Amino acid sequence: MSVLDILKERGFVQQLTHEEEIAELLEKEKITFYIGFDPTADSLHVGHFLGMMVMAHMQQAGHRPVCLIGGGTAMIGDPSGKSDMRKMLTREDIEHNGERFKKQMQRFIDFTDGKALMMNNADWLLDLNYVKFIREIGVHFSVNRMLTAECFKQRLDKGLSFLEFNYMLMQGYDFLELNRQCNCVMQMGGDDQWSNILAGADLIRRKESKPAYGLTFTLLTTSDGRKMGKTEKGALWLDAEKTSPYEFYQYWRNIDDADVEKCLALLTFLPMDEVRRLGALKDKDINIAKKTLAFEVTKLIHGQEEAEKAAEAAAALFGGAGNLDNAPTVSITSETVGTKLLDILASTGIVASKSEGRRLVQQGGLYLGDTKITDPDFLLTADHFSNNSVLIRKGKKNYHRIIIE
Missing domain, CATH: 1.10.240.10 (Tyrosyl-Transfer RNA Synthetase)
Structure with a gap:
C-alpha cells in the first residue's frame, strides 16, 4: 500500500492538485515536501497535530519532510480562516516560538542525517528587495483571481489590509525558494491553505518550468463541524x-x-x-x-x-x-485552611473568579468530595481533609485535588 493510499484510508486527504501524477510520484520516487507552521504562539496546539502525523507517515515511507517555520510570514499574518487581522509579532517573539516547536516536532520527525529539515522563511523573506520581488513574483499573480480565493473573500466585508494581501505571494515564494534550495516538489497543509498552495505550485511551474504539487488534509473538526481542541x-x-x-x-x-x-x-x-x-x-x-x-x-x-x-x-x-498523585493538584498553606472555599478556588485558579465560583454553587455544579456545596460562603476547614488532601469537583468530570503543604 502506497503512502497516498495510507493517507486516504486514514481520512487525511482532502484535495490534490494532480492526483494521478502524485500517486505515481509517491510510489516511484522519494520526494522532498514541506508543511508550514505558524509561530505565533510559544507552543504547537492540537490543530498542528494532523500536519505532524502526515509528516510522520510520509517520512516512514521514505520521503523527506521540510518543517517550515513561518518566521517571515508571521510578521504579516495569514488571513486564512480568520475574521480579524492578527496581532503583529516581533522577530524576537517569532524566533523564540520557533525554537519551542523543535522539541515537540522531534517526537514525530527524525531530523538526524538530513532525514528531515527545519527551515525558517525569515532567512529569505526579511531581506527581500520589494521592487525586485514585485517585478519577479508579483507579475505572476492575478488580483482578480486572488480575490476569488476563500481566504480573501471571508475578509473583504470587514476589511483586508494590503499587508495581508501580500501573504499569498509570500507563501508562493516560499514554495519556489524551497524548490530551488532543496528540490521540494510538494506542499501540504490544512484545507484552509488550498488557495495558497495552488498559488505556489503554479508559481514554480511558471518560473522554473517544472512540475510542483499540492495536497491538503482535513481540518480536525467534530462530527457537527466544530473545530476540535x-x-x-x-x-x-x-x-x-x-x-x-x-x-x-x-x-x-x-x-x-x-x-x-x-x-x-x-x-x-x-x-x-x-x-x-x-x-x-x-x-x-x-x-x-x-x-x-x-x-x-x-x-x-x-x-x-x-x-x-x-x-x-x-x-x-x-x-x-x-x-491520585498524578491528578490535577494545587497546594495551599495551613494558614489558608478555615477560609472561604470560593476564595481558595479563585486564588489557586480552580475557578477563574469568585463570581464564576458563585455561579457554580447556584447551578449545583460544585462538590467537595461527594458533597454538593450550596452555600457560597462555605468554609474549608481541617475536618474536610483526609491525609492533607481533599477533592473538588466542578460539574461531572472536572476534578482537582487540594493538598496542604
Missing part, C-alpha cells in the same frame, strides 16, 4: 506546561462517541483493522475505544510514562482505584 482554558496545547498531560488525556477521553473512530485513524498509528474494531463499539463499550484513544494520543505527545500517569489518575478519580 478547545477547552474551558482555551486551546489544547502540546506543551505540558500549557496543557497538562492529564488535561490532554481527559480531552480525548471525553470526546463525542461519533468522533472516536476518526480520531483513532488520524491521530494514532494503530492499524486500521484495530481502528475499525474500536470504532464499531457501542454504548458502554465505546469507553474502551476512548481510553485507547486518550492513551495513544497522550503517549505520542508526552511519552509513555506521562500517558500511564494520566490514565492512572483518571482511574483513581473516576473509578475509585489508583494513585
